Amino acid sequence: MKRFRERNRAVVGLVGVIVVLVLIAGALQFQNLPLIHNNSTYEANFASTGGLATGDIVTIDGVKIGSITKMSLDGNKVQVAFNVSGVSLGSKTSAAAKVLSPVGTEYMELSPSGRGALTRPIPLSRTTVPYNLVTDLSGLGSEIEQYNIPQLEQALEVTGQNFNATQVSETTSAFNGLAHMSEVIGNEGNQLSTIVTEGAALTGVLSARSRQLYDLFGQSDLVLSVLEQRRDAIKELLDSTASLSQEITSILSVKRPELTSLLQNLQSVSAILAKDSNDFGQAIPILAAFSRYAANSSGSGAFVDTAVPTLLIPDNLSEQCSAKGAFPSSNPEVGCRP
Numbered sequence: 001m002k003r004f005r006e007r008n009r010a011v012v013g014l015v016g017v018i019v020v021l022v023l024i025a026g027a028l029q030f031q032n033l034p035l036i037h038n039n040s041t042y043e044a045n046f047a048s049t050g051g052l053a054t055g056d057i058v059t060i061d062g063v064k065i066g067s068i069t070k071m072s073l074d075g076n077k078v079q080v081a082f083n084v085s086g087v088s089l090g091s092k093t094s095a096a097a098k099v100l101s102p103v104g105t106e107y108m109e110l111s112p113s114g115r116g117a118l119t120r121p122i123p124l125s126r127t128t129v130p131y132n133l134v135t136d137l138s139g140l141g142s143e144i145e146q147y148n149i150p151q152l153e154q155a156l157e158v159t160g161q162n163f164n165a166t167q168v169s170e171t172t173s174a175f176n177g178l179a180h181m182s183e184v185i186g187n188e189g190n191q192l193s194t195i196v197t198e199g200a201a202l203t204g205v206l207s208a209r210s211r212q213l214y215d216l217f218g219q220s221d222l223v224l225s226v227l228e229q230r231r232d233a234i235k236e237l238l239d240s241t242a243s244l245s246q247e248i249t250s251i252l253s254v255k256r257p258e259l260t261s262l263l264q265n266l267q268s269v270s271a272i273l274a275k276d277s278n279d280f281g282q283a284i285p286i287l288a289a290f291s292r293y294a295a296n297s298s299g300s301g302a303f304v305d306t307a308v309p310t311l312l313i314p315d316n317l318s319e320q321c322s323a324k325g326a327f328p329s330s331n332p333e334v335g336c337r338p
Contacts, residue, residue, distance in 0.1 A: 039085050041069070044108075044122035045077045050097030050129030051106040058082050058108045068108060077124060082108065090114035094126035106130070 046052070049071065058066040066084035073079070080095075092114025099106055163171065185192065206213065227234070252259065 039066075039083050040089075041081060041083045042089060042118055042122070044080050044082070044095040044127055045074070045124050046080060046095075046097060046127050046129055047077060047124055048129050049078050051099070052080060052097050052108060053106070056107050058084060058110060060087060060110050060112065065110075079121065080108070084110070087112070089118040091116040091118055092126070093118050093122060094128075095122050096128040097130055099130045 052068060052071065054068055054071055056068045057064045058068065065087050066082055068080055068082045070081040071078060072081075089110065090112050094111045094113065096109045096111070097106055098109050
């Protein structure tokens with residue numbers, strides 16, 4: 001192997017220059033080098049440029065992930081091509097042109113969403129453009145041109161006169177109140193956001209239950225109409241109730257001694273019944289059996305059926321009646337006749 005000093009210095013110098021140029025080009029195009037960065041190119045359609053330009057950064061949640069590479073006009077929309085590195089965009093990804101400062105430093109913010117991969121340009125329905133100071137001033141100029149300048153000057157003059165006629169302390173208090181109110185609103189931003197969110201949820205529930213609410217109000221109207229129809233009956237019922245209460249009051253006031261005596265007698269009767277409750281409890285089953293047997297014996301006619309024990313029947317009569325064909329018998333001498 002030849003030593004470095006023995007080599008052709010012109011060739012070595014040329015190779016060195018080429019290596020340096022390649023390194024410089026690689027450094028300048030480091031983001032686009034294959035096998036090092038996983039770059040992907042996508043497109044988005046905007047209603048207007050929104051101040052975007054080639055080279056502006058592309059971010060997700062404030063983190064730079066790429067830049068805009070090309071912008072072109074496609075009919076009534078602006079087609080923006082951009083590349084991203086290290087992220088995968090879903091099929092429902094949205095894009096928005098946003099402003100870093102009021103004077104118009106724009107960038108594009110992506111919001112990945114949806115399943116699968118983004119294979120088509122982001123449509124106009126999922127892109128938005130911002131307003132910046134230049135756009136706002138242009139719109140303000142257009143709006144001011146439609147106003148009556150003399151009337152506006154007169155209104156401003158009247159406002160200035162009102163401020164001049166107002167004491168400085170009152171004006172200061174008013175502005176301090178506005179500042180305090182702004183501070184309170186700023187401190188309670190989370191609570192206000194929660195209220196708005198809950199209000200939106202309540203509105204959604206009411207919208208989903210609109211049919212039931214309509215039926216409920218309709219039934220309330222029906223109830224009111226029925227009450228209206230029954231007004232006379234309800235009035236008569238209330239009057240009767242009032243009259244009854246007056247009668248009871250008068251009876252209690254006039255017949256108080258008699259009612260007191262009646263209640264005392266009822267108390268005495270209740271005490272006697274409570275005292276003899278055991279006897280009554282034993283007598284009730286016996287009375288029930290007696291009433292059942294009495295009903296059975298007298299239920300077949302105007303007489304009472306009785307059963308006489310065989311002990312009272314003579315033996316000869318029992319023997320005659322037990323013989324075959326003895327009962328019933330047509331022989332008058334036999335005692336087994338029906």
